[in-house]
Amino acid sequence: MTRVFNFSAGPAALPEPVLRQAAEEMLDWHGSGMSVMEMSHRGKEFIAIHAEAESLLRELLGVPVNYKVLFLQGGAIGENAIVPMNLLRGHTGADYVNTGEWSKKSIKEAKKYCAVNVAASAEASNFTCVPKQSEWKLDPNAAYVHICSNETIGGVEYHWTPGTGDVPLVADMSSNIMSRPVDVSRYGLIYGGAQKNIGPAGATIVIVRDDLLGKALPITPSAFDYKQQADNDSMFNTPATYSIYIAGLVFRWIKAQGGLSAMEVHNRMKAALIYDYLDTTTFYSNPVAREDRSLMNVPFKLKDEALDDAFLKGAQARGMVQLKGHRSVGGMRASIYNAMPVEGVKALVAYMKEFEASHG
Numbered sequence: 001m002t003r004v005f006n007f008s009a010g011p012a013a014l015p016e017p018v019l020r021q022a023a024e025e026m027l028d029w030h031g032s033g034m035s036v037m038e039m040s041h042r043g044k045e046f047i048a049i050h051a052e053a054e055s056l057l058r059e060l061l062g063v064p065v066n067y068k069v070l071f072l073q074g075g076a077i078g079e080n081a082i083v084p085m086n087l088l089r090g091h092t093g094a095d096y097v098n099t100g101e102w103s104k105k106s107i108k109e110a111k112k113y114c115a116v117n118v119a120a121s122a123e124a125s126n127f128t129c130v131p132k133q134s135e136w137k138l139d140p141n142a143a144y145v146h147i148c149s150n151e152t153i154g155g156v157e158y159h160w161t162p163g164t165g166d167v168p169l170v171a172d173m174s175s176n177i178m179s180r181p182v183d184v185s186r187y188g189l190i191y192g193g194a195q196k197n198i199g200p201a202g203a204t205i206v207i208v209r210d211d212l213l214g215k216a217l218p219i220t221p222s223a224f225d226y227k228q229q230a231d232n233d234s235m236f237n238t239p240a241t242y243s244i245y246i247a248g249l250v251f252r253w254i255k256a257q258g259g260l261s262a263m264e265v266h267n268r269m270k271a272a273l274i275y276d277y278l279d280t281t282t283f284y285s286n287p288v289a290r291e292d293r294s295l296m297n298v299p300f301k302l303k304d305e306a307l308d309d310a311f312l313k314g315a316q317a318r319g320m321v322q323l324k325g326h327r328s329v330g331g332m333r334a335s336i337y338n339a340m341p342v343e344g345v346k347a348l349v350a351y352m353k354e355f356e357a358s359h360g
């Protein structure tokens, strides 16, 4: 068996010990005689799996007691609609900060449900930075302020937490959740799909302050009404059981590594290996402002895009896959989530240097 270094932006690499444990438990989970996939979500086995996943998530992120943790479905794109349906609470509009492709998708979807005030936009810089808070034009009557904490395509990340006063801060954290500690109490709601840094696609994590619940628009589908899901421990409908089980194993793995502070140290070290090299060369480039560079997704371009295919082929031959950039921006992108070992990043940088030496 050969495992590659998988730089996919998502669904993304999972920690190998998690996959091994899942393989061992595939046919018979803890003497139950069943795979987790075959269990009733209301049986005692799965209830225990679900409870452990939630309690580990709470412990790792330090989720305060007045927040609900929900395991839903529909992904972050689903949440782009579900958030306004639940959080408008009688307000007519919401503030959105536009830092790139995922922000734009959130804005477009929210416009179906409310007036969107784009409080700040990085469009003028072609989405290569996070607009400074001093430039934000927040509406005091907004239902919430929405940000994308890590733009997975553009490689732009917030390394600070915006202040929004009494207006709840909402963050799409799909691609940097669990990569470092977060002060959850600064947010009204955090959401993200599992498939970047948590587990397999299918589960969507929502962490929401409980005073924001219970005022969903009447048209909100019941399965997407946070209050109904919270009252039913995320089992108003059948949850993504297997994804939640794997997420729980990933949380255990993170805890065994030393928790989110240890993850941050590891992630900073990995990202620095690539950015430090990018800063020494003109053969490759990354357009993002230094202070806003993503620790999770590193987009880069070759000086001559005619070399892109040769670069990707050579990477593949060396066991490094999924480096092609998003179709909307081209170039390359190395996604280096928690599960990417430092060896993978070292191999990539060594290959980038080798390729520059032979093609530069």
Ligand SMILES: *Cc1c(COP(=O)(O)O)cnc(C)c1O
Binding pocket: 010, 074, 075, 076, 077, 078, 102, 148, 150, 151, 152, 172, 173, 174, 175, 193, 194, 196
């Ligand atoms: C991947 C991603 C999404 C899309 O998530 P889906 O699970 O496909 O809905 C949204 N936002 C961000 C920041 C992402 O990285």
